[in-house]
Amino acid sequence: MELRQLVYFEAVVRHGSFTRAAADLHIAQPAVSAQIRLLETELGVTLLTRTTRRIALTAAGELLLARAKRILGELDGVRDDVAQVGAVLRGRLAVGATEVLGTVDLGGALATFHRRHPGIALSLRTGLVAELLGGLDRGEVDLVLGPVHADLADRYTVRMLAAEDVVLVTPLGHPAGGLRDEPFVCLPPGSGLRAILHEAATAAGFEPAVPFEASGPGEIRALVSAGLGVAVMAGSTARSPGPPVRVVPLDQAPEHPGIGLLSRRGRRLSPAAAAFRQHVIHQMRPNVPSR
Amino acid sequence: MELRQLVYFEAVVRHGSFTRAAADLHIAQPAVSAQIRLLETELGVTLLTRTTRRIALTAAGELLLARAKRILGELDGVRDDVAQVGAVLRGRLAVGATEVLGTVDLGGALATFHRRHPGIALSLRTGLVAELLGGLDRGEVDLVLGPVHADLADRYTVRMLAAEDVVLVTPLGHPAGGLRDEPFVCLPPGSGLRAILHEAATAAGFEPAVPFEASGPGEIRALVSAGLGVAVMAGSTARSPGPPVRVVPLDQAPEHPGIGLLSRRGRRLSPAAAAFRQHVIHQMRPNVPSR
DNA sequence: GTCTATTACGTCGCCCGTAATGATC
């Protein structure tokens, strides 16, 4: 059974004539006759009685006609739907992400997303969350993945993905003791981590000295590992592979902002960005029912 | 878009491999690759991402897969359903009918039924209703069309189709007057018409003389037209084309049995007979909605 | 090195078109 046969059959019934159907289909009449004949032979029934002047549906023909219409209709629907999804599959997507993402597997997300949407050109930009939010404002990135600080401006919308904790990291073999006089490594003033450090130190009753300024979490860890000082940082980064450091849990750990998906409020996400947002959220769910 | 492409695509996804799908389909792998490629080209989207070791559905592929399964499932259903109807289309059907059928167009019914069920071999047997009922008892006919008399044995089931009236027919130019001394033409004793004649005459206070016995309604009319006598008969027969007679309505016309479809109670109708029964009943309805 | 998908290429099938025949009004 071929689609062509169903199309021809429907046309013959609709026009009530092999000749008119053939004209409508832009083919010769014998082709129509042959296909109808083949269909009848395969199904083993007569579909319509020909009287050279008029055709009439048999009971089997009536049944087939109804089913054929359904099938052909669904086929048209498939073409439309796939084309619509295809439009989403096109386009560009720029994602901004900080280094510290905790349990969020950005690499895996990008890989599976690219498999599911190979037509979308992906670009990734990393940096501190403040810089990335600036890129969001300027329309340079569609979505930002990073820590969501408490003082986040309300022109952004947030979807939380994972929690994060704060730990103290020191060089290996560094004696545990008072932190008051330790040199600290931290991000530049104005960064979220710097605020966390000050908050924690103030709670402990001292002003931290920050002689070393790093430009990213990875750098902080490298500097600490080299013995230049100590630092507070996200637990996930401290525990991930990298330069060796001693990780010390904090008794009264300040709140570290969780990792979230940020977008510009009021600016509608592109279809590609919306698809990626859903994809990341879906990936965070522990049980992923594939179908 | 071809059915073959949908089948191949579904097989590839189900097996998770071009090679296994090809083996299952009993074709070579390149044929599968080519068809999937054609499908993707026509739809303008990538359906699955190949990594030579594993295939993954894209979003468009997932959508198409769901639709394809529906369509292929419906196609299987069509084959089954048509085959089932095809079984009904086969077989033999023997119909018995009396001459007098009133507004029931048996010829038309047989013609349209044959157009709708060309695979059913039709046979028609005519005669008096008593004979036909005998044929029904002996299994020689599946259905009987004819007048349904009041004394019908309850081993038959009845579906009424049309009413019938009784008229008096006389030769042309015959003077209207008392019927007491007229010679009557009628069917043999025991027939339904004979009973009707006696009932009417008794009501009028006389015993009818029946010197002429005919073997069918048409014969009655011919004998009356020839001037041999008068008769009571079904109005439809009297008014239909044939030998000229004078039709006289009766003041106190006895009830003439209506025309009905008779079958043997307890004996299940063959599929062909059931279809014909429905067909005749449907044809009797004034408005015939074709779809 | 093995397994898998793609590309290359030749062959066969079948769908279509033209022409002739048959049937019905």
Place this chain on the structure above:
DNA sequence: GATCATTACGGGCGACGTAATAGAC
């Protein structure tokens, strides 16, 4: 005689198979 469907026959497109190539583990 006109119209319509069917048969007869030839050509061309396309799907399949075999073989070779490229890529992933």
